[in-house]
């Protein structure tokens with residue numbers, strides 16, 4: 591992402607921890623273990639996540655800012671950290687089905703609507 595002379599980019603990071611497991615309900619325990627390895631354990635396992643959000647735009651003449659970083663912190667907290675932190679993503683966030691049951695967490699992640 592490159593900025594033009596009249597734009598500024600602000601970046602804010604947030605961290606959270608969450609658990610999940612990789613299983614397909616139509617498979618037996620042995621088949622899930624064969625396909626997903628120890629990640630198929632229905633008790634789950636945890637990961638630590640870090641999200642980085644960039645906002646780019648023109649500096650507002652009234653505020654001298656692109657966006658108030660305090661507002662961005664609140665959005666990240668409400669939209670990402672609170673819904674996912676210290677949760678079992680498979681059971682509590684994605685209705686019992688991991689969004690990508692064939693793989694461990696991806697670098698590019700999209701929150702479901």
Ligand SMILES: [Zn+2]
Nearest residue numbers: 629637694695
């Ligand atoms: Zn995992």
